[in-house]
Amino acid sequence: MAKVRGAIVVDVEKCKGCGVCVPACPQDVIQLAKEVNGKGYHYAYMHVPEECTGCTNCAIVCPDGVITVYRVKAETV
Amino acid sequence: MAMEIKDIIKPENIVYRRTPLLTDKPLSYCPGCGHGTIHRLIMEVVEEMNIQDKTIGIAPVGCSVLAYEFMDIDMQQAAHGRATALATAIKRLLPDRFVFTYQGDGDLAAIGTAETIHACNRGENFIIFFVNNGIYGMTGGQMAPTTLPGMKASTCPFGRDTKIMGNPLKITELVAQLQGTYYVTRQAVHTPNAVRKAKKAVRNAFEYSKHNKGLCFVEFVSNCNSGWKMNAVQANKWMEENMFPYYPLGDIKVPQSEKV
Numbered sequence: 001m002a003k004v005r006g007a008i009v010v011d012v013e014k015c016k017g018c019g020v021c022v023p024a025c026p027q028d029v030i031q032l033a034k035e036v037n038g039k040g041y042h043y044a045y046m047h048v049p050e051e052c053t054g055c056t057n058c059a060i061v062c063p064d065g066v067i068t069v070y071r072v073k074a075e076t077v
Numbered sequence: 078m079a080m081e082i083k084d085i086i087k088p089e090n091i092v093y094r095r096t097p098l099l100t101d102k103p104l105s106y107c108p109g110c111g112h113g114t115i116h117r118l119i120m121e122v123v124e125e126m127n128i129q130d131k132t133i134g135i136a137p138v139g140c141s142v143l144a145y146e147f148m149d150i151d152m153q154q155a156a157h158g159r160a161t162a163l164a165t166a167i168k169r170l171l172p173d174r175f176v177f178t179y180q181g182d183g184d185l186a187a188i189g190t191a192e193t194i195h196a197c198n199r200g201e202n203f204i205i206f207f208v209n210n211g212i213y214g215m216t217g218g219q220m221a222p223t224t225l226p227g228m229k230a231s232t233c234p235f236g237r238d239t240k241i242m243g244n245p246l247k248i249t250e251l252v253a254q255l256q257g258t259y260y261v262t263r264q265a266v267h268t269p270n271a272v273r274k275a276k277k278a279v280r281n282a283f284e285y286s287k288h289n290k291g292l293c294f295v296e297f298v299s300n301c302n303s304g305w306k307m308n309a310v311q312a313n314k315w316m317e318e319n320m321f322p323y324y325p326l327g328d329i330k331v332p333q334s335e336k337v
Contacts (some may be wrong), residue, residue, distance in 0.1 A: 006092075007085040018109030018302075018309035024269050025296050041108065049082055056093040057269040063113030064104050065095035074080045 003075045006054020010044050011066040017041035021058035021067065027051040030058055096121045098129060098149045105143055109309020111299030112141050114266040115208060115275075116162070120148055122279045132175040133167055135160040138182035140215045141208070158189025161196035164203045175286060176203035182223040183213045186248045187256060190222075193248065200257025200291040204282045207249065209295065210301040222246040225323055230304070245323060249296040253330040259291030260321035261330035265298045265321070266311040278328075285332060298324050 015037060016027050021044050031047040037039075044067075046052060054071030098120035106112045123132050129150055136144040138157040145152035155163040161177040168176040185193050185207050192207070212230055213219040220230040220237060223245050227236040237245075253261040260282060264275035275297065282293035298320050302312035 005080055005085055007082050009086060014103050016108035020109050020267075020309050021311065023310060033318045035125050046155070049090050053093055053193060053311040054085075059093040059116065061266070061269055063106065063108075063110055063116050065113065068091060068095070070087065070095040071092045072080070 002073050002075060003036050004053050004071060005050075005051040006036075006069060006071045007049060008052060009044055009068045009070070010066065011068075012043045012063055013039075013041035014064055014066045015041060017043055018074060019044070020061050020063065024057045024061045026055065026057065027053060090330070096124050098124050100147055100149050102146055102149055102185075105321070106140060106301045107156065107301075109135065109300065109302050110140070110214075111210070111266045111297060112208060114272060115145065115179075115206065115297050115299070116141075116147055118266070118272065118276045118279050119179070119206065120150075121276065122283055123150060123175075124167060125280070125285055128175055129282070131173065132177070133163050133171070135167070135176070135178040137178070137180040139184050139213075141179055141181060142215070144179050151223040158184050159192055160184065161189065161192045161201070161203075161205065164199050165196055165199070168203045172202075172289075176285060177206055177282075178203065179206045180208070181214070182207070182209045182211065182221045183216075186222045186246050190246075190248070194252065194255070196257075196296065197252040197292050199257045199259045200259070202286060202289045202291065204286050204293045206279075206282075207296040208299050209249075209296055209324065211245070211297045212301050212304040214301045214304050218306075222249075222326075223252075225319060228319070247324070249294060249329060252292075252294055257271070257291050258294055258330060259288075259332055260285045260293040260295075260328075262294070263296040263324060263326050265297060265316070265326055267300065267316060271326075274326075290332070292301045296324075298326065 032042040059067040136154040300312040
């Protein structure tokens with residue numbers, strides 16, 4: 001069965017930790033990190049990376065456009 | 078066989094990336110501000126239509142006064158409220174260009190009301206992007222003409238009293254009455270669905286402006302979490318509950334005959 005797998009890459013230093021991407025994710029993949037970036041913001045990261053489907057919802061609501069989305073069709077046995 | 082994250086993160090698998098028409102400068106807006114999303118939508122549409130060298134934007138006064146630093150196209154910056162007057166001049170001198178103004182509610186609906194209404198009435202062939210967050214963001218959260226009744230701002234700390242301060246100005250409905258406007262719509266950018274719809278509206282506005290049949294007016298109901306004293310997620314929720322009943326989303330005036 002083909003399964004869609006996705007991944008996001010957050011530009012950590014540009015993320016302002018607003019958290020708008022967190023409720024936008026239908027799979028609840030994203031959370032804000034406990035650590036902070038250089039400006040002191042709690043940046044977004046993939047908390048459960050294996051659930052990401054690469055739907056791009058987080059990236060299109062991100063006000064700062066710091067999220068890049070990748071998607072592949074993975075064959076699972 | 079389990080797939081590793083590093084197998085997914087490859088250049089050929091990119092499905093979404095920040096448009097290169099936004100410069101590398103970090104946006105100067107507060108965390109969660111809708112301005113960033115709206116900047117990106119406009120630039121994505123310009124990129125898709127491949128009109129980067131034919132588009133001229135006008136930056137306003139307000140939070141987005143530095144929009145020309147972030148959008149990698151030709152831009153001008155107008156005096157407070159006079160963006161539509163400058164856009165009129167540019168469009169008349171260079172009629173083959175796509176001209177848009179990008180204005181906030183303090184700029185467009187307060188000091189620039191006259192310029193806006195007359196530009197709409199003359200049916201100038203440019204696009205107005207109007208970002209309505211119901212408050213003066215840059216100067217510290219003062220009451221704007223679009224502030225909701227009862228809504229607190231730094232110059233009305235007990236809430237807007239409509240007996241003294243009047244009712245919020247629905248400028249989008251107002252300009253829709255004028256014959257010069259061709260396409261008038263109101264959108265939001267707080268959820269993925271809203272962003273997708275808003276992007277279609279931006280695309281429509283650019284396509285319609287090709288016909289030179291009148292002014293296209295796109296309002297975005299947006300948030301101002303700093304001015305509203307909330308975090309970004311709360312502000313979006315508050316906006317849904319309070320702003321949308323007063324400023325309902327959707328197309329207000331759509332061209333009848335033309336098809337994009």
